[in-house]
Amino acid sequence: MNITLLVPTRKRPLLLQRMFYSAIEMAKYPDLIEMSVYVDNDDPVTKEHLKTMKGNIQVTIDNRIIMSDMWNKAYKKASANILFCGGDDLIFRTKDWDEKIVNMFDRYEDKIVLVFPDDLIQRERLATHFFLHRKWIETLNYVIPPYFSCDYADTWLNEVSNGLNRRIYLPDIIIEHMHYSVGKSTFDETYAEGRARYNRDNVPCLYSQLGNKRLEDIQKLKNVVKKV
Numbered sequence: 732m733n734i735t736l737l738v739p740t741r742k743r744p745l746l747l748q749r750m751f752y753s754a755i756e757m758a759k760y761p762d763l764i765e766m767s768v769y770v771d772n773d774d775p776v777t778k779e780h781l782k783t784m785k786g787n788i789q790v791t792i793d794n795r796i797i798m799s800d801m802w803n804k805a806y807k808k809a810s811a812n813i814l815f816c817g818g819d820d821l822i823f824r825t826k827d828w829d830e831k832i833v834n835m836f837d838r839y840e841d842k843i844v845l846v847f848p849d850d851l852i853q854r855e856r857l858a859t860h861f862f863l864h865r866k867w868i869e870t871l872n873y874v875i876p877p878y879f880s881c882d883y884a885d886t887w888l889n890e891v892s893n894g895l896n897r898r899i900y901l902p903d904i905i906i907e908h909m910h911y912s913v914g915k916s917t918f919d920e921t922y923a924e925g926r927a928r929y930n931r932d933n934v935p936c937l938y939s940q941l942g943n944k945r946l947e948d949i950q951k952l953k954n955v956v957k958k959v
Contacts, residue, residue, distance in 0.1 A: 733813070735765045735789075735806075735809035735813070736751065736764065736765065737767055738805065738817055739802060740818075741774055741777065742777060742919075744781070746820055747781075749822060750818075753821075757823045757828055758829040763829070764787065764829060766786065769791045769804045771795045772793060790808075791804050797880050803875060803877055812864060812865045814864075814865065820909045821906050828906070831904055841866070841955055842864035844864070844867075846863075847860065848901055848905060849901070850907060851907045852910060854900075858889050858900070876944075878937060880931075880932045881925040881926070881929035881934055890945055891949050894946075894949035895949060895956065897952075897956075
C-alpha cells in the first residue's frame with residue numbers, strides 16, 4: 732500500500748530534502764513512498780530546489796494561506812490511501828517504517844485510526860506527526876482542521892482520536908522532530924514567523940472556542956466505526 736507524506740514547507744529546502752530522503756532510505760518499499768508538498772509562491776528558493784530533488788514528489792505552489800490548511804491543499808495531489816501529516820524538520824530513523832505503518836492500518840477494517848511514531852520529544856504524550864487513512868479524511872472532509880495559523884492542529888487530532896479511543900502510539904518507529912526548542916536546530920525565520928502568528932492570533936483561545944466542532948468530528952468518525 733502506498734504512503735503519501737503531506738508536507739508544508741517554507742524556505743527550508745535542505746531540511747525538506749533531508750526529511751524526504753531519510754523516509755526513502757529507511758522505507759522497505761521506497762518506490763511506494765510519495766511526497767506532496769505545499770510551497771508559498773513567494774518562496775523561490777524552495778521552488779528551484781525542488782526541481783533538483785529525486786523521487787515521487789507532487790508540488791503545489793500557491794498563495795500563502797493559513798498554516799493548518801496547507802496540508803489540505805497538499806492532499807489534493809496525494810495518490811495514496813495512507814497519509815502522513817508531517818513537517819520539514821523531521822528525520823526518519825527506523826528501518827522498514829512503512830511496512831510497520833501499513834500493518835497497523837490492516838488491523839482496522841474501518842481504517843478509522845490515528846497512528847503516530849516516537850518523535851523523541853513528546854513521545855507518547857502527543858502525536859505531533861501522524862498517519863491517517865483516506866477514509867478518515869473523507870469522513871471529516873479535511874486532513875487538518877483549517878483554522879490555525881500556528882500549532883494546535885496536532886492537539887485537535889489528538890483530542891479527536893482520544894475521543895474514539897483510536898490513538899495508536901508506535902514506540903518502535905522513530906521519526907525524530909529536529910525542533911529548536913530542544914536544541915536540535917536553529918531558531919530560523921520560519922519558526923519566528925510561526926511564534927509571531929501564535930501570539931497575534933491568540934490560537935489557544937480559538938482552539939477553546941471550537942470545542943463543539945471537535946465533538947461533531949468525533950461523532951462523525953464513530954458513525955463510520957459502527958457501520959463496519
